[in-house]
Amino acid sequence: MKQKSTRHQTAATLLALIPGFGHFYNRQFWQGGAILIIMAAYGFLTAEAVFQGVQGGGLAGLFTLGTVPGEDHSLFFLVEGLLSLVLVAVGIGIYLFSIFDARKNGRLRDEGKPLYSLREQYKSVMNRGFPYLIMAPGLLAMTLAVVFPIVTNILLSMTNYNINHMPPKKLFNWVGLQNYIDMFTMDSWKNALLHTLSWTVIWTVCATMLTIVLGILVAVTVNQKEIRCKRFWRTIIILPWAVPAFISILMFAVFFNDSFGAMNQQVIPFFNKLLPFLKLEALPWKTQVGFTRLALILIQGWLGFPYIFVMVTGVLQSIPSELYEAAQMDGASRYQQFRRITLPWILSATAPVLITQFTFNFSNFNIIYLFNSGGPVIAGQLTGGTDLLVSWVYKITTESVTREFGMGAAITVFVSLIVMAIALTQYIRTDAFKGGNER
Amino acid sequence: MNEMRRSGAARTRKGVLRTAGMYLFLIIVCIVIIYPILWIVFASFNPSQSMFSSTLIPKEMNLDNYIWLFTDPESDYLLWLKNSMKISLIVMVLQLILVSFTAYAYSRFNFRGKKFGLLIFMVLQILPLTSAMIAFYALGILLGLVQNHAHAYLIAIYVGSAIPANTYLVKGYLDNIPKELDEAAHLDGAGNFTTFFRIVMPLAKPILAVQALWAFMTPLQDFVIAKLIIRDPELNTLAVGLQSFVSGSMTGGTQMQFTKFAAGSLLIALPIALLYVFLQKYLISGLTAGGTKG
Numbered sequence: 001m002k003q004k005s006t007r008h009q010t011a012a013t014l015l016a017l018i019p020g021f022g023h024f025y026n027r028q029f030w031q032g033g034a035i036l037i038i039m040a041a042y043g044f045l046t047a048e049a050v051f052q053g054v055q056g057g058g059l060a061g062l063f064t065l066g067t068v069p070g071e072d073h074s075l076f077f078l079v080e081g082l083l084s085l086v087l088v089a090v091g092i093g094i095y096l097f098s099i100f101d102a103r104k105n106g107r108l109r110d111e112g113k114p115l116y117s118l119r120e121q122y123k124s125v126m127n128r129g130f131p132y133l134i135m136a137p138g139l140l141a142m143t144l145a146v147v148f149p150i151v152t153n154i155l156l157s158m159t160n161y162n163i164n165h166m167p168p169k170k171l172f173n174w175v176g177l178q179n180y181i182d183m184f185t186m187d188s189w190k191n192a193l194l195h196t197l198s199w200t201v202i203w204t205v206c207a208t209m210l211t212i213v214l215g216i217l218v219a220v221t222v223n224q225k226e227i228r229c230k231r232f233w234r235t236i237i238i239l240p241w242a243v244p245a246f247i248s249i250l251m252f253a254v255f256f257n258d259s260f261g262a263m264n265q266q267v268i269p270f271f272n273k274l275l276p277f278l279k280l281e282a283l284p285w286k287t288q289v290g291f292t293r294l295a296l297i298l299i300q301g302w303l304g305f306p307y308i309f310v311m312v313t314g315v316l317q318s319i320p321s322e323l324y325e326a327a328q329m330d331g332a333s334r335y336q337q338f339r340r341i342t343l344p345w346i347l348s349a350t351a352p353v354l355i356t357q358f359t360f361n362f363s364n365f366n367i368i369y370l371f372n373s374g375g376p377v378i379a380g381q382l383t384g385g386t387d388l389l390v391s392w393v394y395k396i397t398t399e400s401v402t403r404e405f406g407m408g409a410a411i412t413v414f415v416s417l418i419v420m421a422i423a424l425t426q427y428i429r430t431d432a433f434k435g436g437n438e439r
Numbered sequence: 440m441n442e443m444r445r446s447g448a449a450r451t452r453k454g455v456l457r458t459a460g461m462y463l464f465l466i467i468v469c470i471v472i473i474y475p476i477l478w479i480v481f482a483s484f485n486p487s488q489s490m491f492s493s494t495l496i497p498k499e500m501n502l503d504n505y506i507w508l509f510t511d512p513e514s515d516y517l518l519w520l521k522n523s524m525k526i527s528l529i530v531m532v533l534q535l536i537l538v539s540f541t542a543y544a545y546s547r548f549n550f551r552g553k554k555f556g557l558l559i560f561m562v563l564q565i566l567p568l569t570s571a572m573i574a575f576y577a578l579g580i581l582l583g584l585v586q587n588h589a590h591a592y593l594i595a596i597y598v599g600s601a602i603p604a605n606t607y608l609v610k611g612y613l614d615n616i617p618k619e620l621d622e623a624a625h626l627d628g629a630g631n632f633t634t635f636f637r638i639v640m641p642l643a644k645p646i647l648a649v650q651a652l653w654a655f656m657t658p659l660q661d662f663v664i665a666k667l668i669i670r671d672p673e674l675n676t677l678a679v680g681l682q683s684f685v686s687g688s689m690t691g692g693t694q695m696q697f698t699k700f701a702a703g704s705l706l707i708a709l710p711i712a713l714l715y716v717f718l719q720k721y722l723i724s725g726l727t728a729g730g731t732k733g
Contacts, residue, residue, distance in 0.1 A: 075581055129549035130631050138537035138602050143600020149574035226458040236469045242715035246662045246678050247704040251479050254697050262478050313691050363567040365663050390569045397573050409573050416570040423565040
């Protein structure tokens, strides 16, 4: 009885190992023919690229990365190998799908149920496949523009691609995790990494805290009942957010110029006039690391706090006034109300945004590069005084003569892991993610 | 009740001091915000190349810098503007189409791989674009995109990288549009596409407007990727072009043309700033709908 009931299913599955024949067996000739033609065409079109390669070595090139120096370009081999891998995976996907479909139809026959006609099949594809259909263009764009480069980057981090192994003259090769090991053990890399990492952490914490504290403080102040003309204050405070960041940063790059910037020419003299006993002198904003760092943190505060201000202002409207009334009944002071009601409410409502501020600043390339190109230079260091990990990577790959692509990629992966670790722990708890799971 | 509390608090001396303190704080904050902005505004009217100025308001003011940007044969400002507008418009159209489709799929359908897809979006949304910088550069050179199709490559990167975060945002908004409307349309015999274009999209106009604005802004604001990929000065975007005034690469690294930079920057910053100020209500609702993007 049991054997009989799986007869068609087994036969269809086995025959489907030859593309299309499972469907022929189920007398779905159109579908079988289509599968046969699609598989044959796909195989025909991709075989050359996968097995021989166009400019690289196809799938095999992913392992060899080229063999003839001066002729083979390792990067071509890597990229083509990766593409071949994708092509093969897609091919296997289609193949497996055809087998499963034949098997499913075989089972339907065993159960004595009718099979889908061609028209029904089309309808089913249009209905069940509809979400895939409309997502396909977006996902394709995303894959090509983001996923593929990120995967390439991860692969590059396991090669010795640098000036000594520069294709096409020379080949580069797989070195496994050597870059990652060097990063933490080789003195020159280790020192530069520690130097950059420690500043990156200090920068992230200081700049982000300044942004958040200032944003919350100003928002709460403007929202106090004593303050009139709230719209007026809000419009001014929103300005740094509204000006494109690169313009503001470049503006500040000149504003803080040691010799003719407004900071040294106008602001410091003003303070000297106001408070004569201070006797401030022009400060080396661009040439001494400490001052450059201070300037950067202040500028990021200026750039970033209006955004927090806008968010918090929105949140403040949503705090129920009953909470404050109850607190006043209990005789709580204004400060206690802020500390016990307002602040916790703000923090819990904006937590995900605050976290993104940290991850954003951790890899905030723009401000570092545009303000002072990561400088000032420190003698005997591979990295600039204010370089973050990301701007350091940019330097050692595109600017420096050593062109450390492999190491740069490895550091990038390291940065990405840190950013993800900070963010994921928090994200997973947010409603946006939970809601996404349920629906 | 509120009124009583206010007058009660203001009458006491402590209350007056506190109010004065709060105003003082706000005034200081506003001066810190406005001073650099005023400084760049006045610089743009300053005809002299020398930046030495001990006063905020320069002694001489005219429109020379603005006239130079538009009329001088050496100025590429209009070219940069054209390049940036072209890129921004194409990115806006493509991103609107792709994002609204993916968001619709994620909001309205259950399909295999949905959870996994959302997880991938989540991860990609967190990763900074710089995490693929080396690969952008290497792949672009390898495929000849950097040399021959810099703009198309830039557009592809902007659109592709915008999809994860913005899909979340739009999905969040679509989730709040009642599904019963879709079902009613289906009962009336409307297909998926009809429902999408006739029912869902008209209701999603506010978030689509925010999307369009952001999609338009992203290329205008980006400096890093554009700088990395554009080799030919003819193809410079506004961001890259304006930076060349200040970095000095334009005049052989000898002279900084800050006053011209100031004029060129203000011309582009002003319309953007006005948009932000007028649309702040919508921008905020757009921000909080998805709730996660910084």
